[in-house]
Amino acid sequence: MGKPKKLLNNPVDVVTELIDGLTAACGGDLRRLDGRNAVVRTEIADGKVALLIGGGSGHEPMFPGFVGPNLADGAPCGEVFAAPTPDLILDTLSAVDRGRGVLMVYGNYAGDNMNFDIAAELAEEVGIVTRTVRVWDDVAAAPLDRITDRRGIAGDFFVIKVAGGAAAELSDLDEVYRVAVKARDNTRSMGVALAAGSIPETGERTFELPEDEIEIGMGAHGEPGIARRKITDADAIAEEMTDRILADLPFSAGDEVALLVNNLGATTCMEMLIVARKVHHVLKARGIAVHRTDVGSFLTCQEMAGLSITLMKLDGELKRYLDMPARSFAYSRA
Amino acid sequence: MGKPKKLLNNPVDVVTELIDGLTAACGGDLRRLDGRNAVVRTEIADGKVALLIGGGSGHEPMFPGFVGPNLADGAPCGEVFAAPTPDLILDTLSAVDRGRGVLMVYGNYAGDNMNFDIAAELAEEVGIVTRTVRVWDDVAAAPLDRITDRRGIAGDFFVIKVAGGAAAELSDLDEVYRVAVKARDNTRSMGVALAAGSIPETGERTFELPEDEIEIGMGAHGEPGIARRKITDADAIAEEMTDRILADLPFSAGDEVALLVNNLGATTCMEMLIVARKVHHVLKARGIAVHRTDVGSFLTCQEMAGLSITLMKLDGELKRYLDMPARSFAYSRA
Numbered sequence: 211m212g213k214p215k216k217l218l219n220n221p222v223d224v225v226t227e228l229i230d231g232l233t234a235a236c237g238g239d240l241r242r243l244d245g246r247n248a249v250v251r252t253e254i255a256d257g258k259v260a261l262l263i264g265g266g267s268g269h270e271p272m273f274p275g276f277v278g279p280n281l282a283d284g285a286p287c288g289e290v291f292a293a294p295t296p297d298l299i300l301d302t303l304s305a306v307d308r309g310r311g312v313l314m315v316y317g318n319y320a321g322d323n324m325n326f327d328i329a330a331e332l333a334e335e336v337g338i339v340t341r342t343v344r345v346w347d348d349v350a351a352a353p354l355d356r357i358t359d360r361r362g363i364a365g366d367f368f369v370i371k372v373a374g375g376a377a378a379e380l381s382d383l384d385e386v387y388r389v390a391v392k393a394r395d396n397t398r399s400m401g402v403a404l405a406a407g408s409i410p411e412t413g414e415r416t417f418e419l420p421e422d423e424i425e426i427g428m429g430a431h432g433e434p435g436i437a438r439r440k441i442t443d444a445d446a447i448a449e450e451m452t453d454r455i456l457a458d459l460p461f462s463a464g465d466e467v468a469l470l471v472n473n474l475g476a477t478t479c480m481e482m483l484i485v486a487r488k489v490h491h492v493l494k495a496r497g498i499a500v501h502r503t504d505v506g507s508f509l510t511c512q513e514m515a516g517l518s519i520t521l522m523k524l525d526g527e528l529k530r531y532l533d534m535p536a537r538s539f540a541y542s543r544a
Numbered sequence: 545m546g547k548p549k550k551l552l553n554n555p556v557d558v559v560t561e562l563i564d565g566l567t568a569a570c571g572g573d574l575r576r577l578d579g580r581n582a583v584v585r586t587e588i589a590d591g592k593v594a595l596l597i598g599g600g601s602g603h604e605p606m607f608p609g610f611v612g613p614n615l616a617d618g619a620p621c622g623e624v625f626a627a628p629t630p631d632l633i634l635d636t637l638s639a640v641d642r643g644r645g646v647l648m649v650y651g652n653y654a655g656d657n658m659n660f661d662i663a664a665e666l667a668e669e670v671g672i673v674t675r676t677v678r679v680w681d682d683v684a685a686a687p688l689d690r691i692t693d694r695r696g697i698a699g700d701f702f703v704i705k706v707a708g709g710a711a712a713e714l715s716d717l718d719e720v721y722r723v724a725v726k727a728r729d730n731t732r733s734m735g736v737a738l739a740a741g742s743i744p745e746t747g748e749r750t751f752e753l754p755e756d757e758i759e760i761g762m763g764a765h766g767e768p769g770i771a772r773r774k775i776t777d778a779d780a781i782a783e784e785m786t787d788r789i790l791a792d793l794p795f796s797a798g799d800e801v802a803l804l805v806n807n808l809g810a811t812t813c814m815e816m817l818i819v820a821r822k823v824h825h826v827l828k829a830r831g832i833a834v835h836r837t838d839v840g841s842f843l844t845c846q847e848m849a850g851l852s853i854t855l856m857k858l859d860g861e862l863k864r865y866l867d868m869p870a871r872s873f874a875y876s877r878a
Contacts, residue, residue: 481550
């Protein structure tokens with residue numbers, strides 16, 4: 211495949227410019243942090259436990275699209291596919307802290323882990339307490355006994371949604387941490403790629419797939435998956451992915467779940483709905499009830515064609531925070 | 545460009561299957577109409593003026609993604625890029641009527657116009673009163689003195705949102721019609737295509753664009769635009785499109801507007817935000833205030849790369865209905 215055409219200006223400015231667009235679109239709910247590539251909520255209540263999310267750019271709307279009431283309070287944005295610097299994380303963290311500490315939720319990647327950890331140490335030196343939840347929902351990335359080697363993909367959203375609700379309601383950082391860990395530990399995802407996205411700075415595709423092949427389990431930057439094969443029909447692919455997700459937690463008959471079907475970039479809404487339909491069929495056949503379904507673009511990899519399926523096993527507490535009203539650029543719920 | 549890979553089953557079933565996915569995802573808010581390719585709200589209050597929207601499929605989430613409280617009450621879905629049949633429109637219309645009549649809002653295409661008109665005549669015979677608002681927001685499709693030759697594109701959404709609010713609040717069909725006409729008459733759009741979408745049944749692209757060219761004003765099915773040219777930077781393209789839209793109504797200094805930046809399919813959120821930022825800059829420079837901004841996938845053409853810009857000039861009444869809370873698959877607002 212050739213380089214895709216894009217509507218960009220100078221490619222080195224993409225992160226700065228997308229944050230300008232985001233703050234303009236959010237009309238006063240968000241502000242840019244002092245000329246830096248980070249967004250923070252305009253109003254954060256005194257005494258609120260703060261929720262910080264973040265990571266590399268290029269995956270929009272993740273992360274800055276989920277900053278808002280009952281969601282995250284701020285998000286440092288790294289360059290494309292690169293972790294934000296410790297310095298930027300620290301400054302954003304300081305901007306959202308209201309004296310009750312800051313929960314940091316982000317995807318489990320080496321660069322992010324290192325930089326958020328350094329920022330947490332620097333925060334401690336200035337008296338800001340932090341706790342960290344790394345999301346590792348991608349069942350294709352490593353076996354279950356090495357779960358901490360797994361990547362964070364679209365399951366980030368469920369953890370952010372639950373943590374955002376908990377941080378709005380609970381006054382104790384450790385309690386918010388406990389709820390966010392529970393959300394993370396009950397969340398599993400898997401992706402399938404049909405075609406690669408590209409790197410905005412160069413236009414180069416992040417990988418090459420033959421014209422008639424797909425890759426199951428591919429990561430959000432094009433990291434290798436678990437199987438490359440000829441494309442088959444949507445139902446067979448959706449069923450295989452769902453079965454692998456279900457077997458991993460495992461999810462069982464009688465469970466209640468939230469379902470997220472996430473567009474990795476260029477996939478049509480039509481395909482997303484057809485897959486959502488099949489996942490519902492599989493879950494029904496396994497005796498698993500679906501509490502709610504979200505379908506859309508949550509964590510993308512530029513114009514990658516493909517999607518991911520995420521399931522979170524629910525209890526009353528997770529359901530409560532998942533269902534709370536929220537408002538942000540990329541997710542609003544009455 | 546080759547045929548894109550897609551996650552589909554038998555291509556003849558795409559509309560049926562996407563409606564199954566939609567009703568599953570909406571968990572009880574929507575139902576399929578008696579095995580037909582139409583969706584209707586599960587609960588519509590007695591005595592409510594009903595709002596019916598619809599058109600060809602392949603543009604998801606338009607139209608069935610906008611059926612819900614304070615939005616539309618039902619949507620007949622045609623085959624891909626084909627108007628729904630008069631018979632299907634009539635049955636959906638009958639299912640949503642609550643004795644106060646039905647406002648029909650749809651895009652201005654010959655096939656839709658013919659079939660909705662026939663359905664309206666058939667409805668009259670069985671005692672159901674209808675009014676029709678055809679949306680013709682695409683300024684590139686014809687000169688202003690032939691505005692009724694223009695196509696309906698993403699501006700459909702603003703008209704649906706306003707009409708949905710009015711239909712929820714006002715008890716008189718003629719009043720709802722008056723408000724919807726005002727929304728339509730104050731709405732202008734223009735699109736730009738970077739690469740073609742494809743027809744799900746065949747995989748064939750709907751048009752061909754050279755690797756370094758874009759087309760300004762291209763329609764949502766790939767209808768010819770007003771200028772084909774080498775791709776330039778995002779700001780120049782966004783400014784040209786915004787200027788053409790502004791000159792058409794015309795919009796003037798002191799006006800207040802709603803802005804919609806609509807993804808035609810495969811364009812990244814990053815690009816959408818960069819363009820939204822530039823449109824804000826242009827409007828500010830022209831002395832036009834932005835009341836609110838929506839950015840996302842509203843009316844797509846499969847995996848077409850490109851976007852459209854829509855502006856609606858607001859008064860107090862339009863603002864009120866635009867801002868009302870709403871809930872549907874593709875649009876929720878607290």
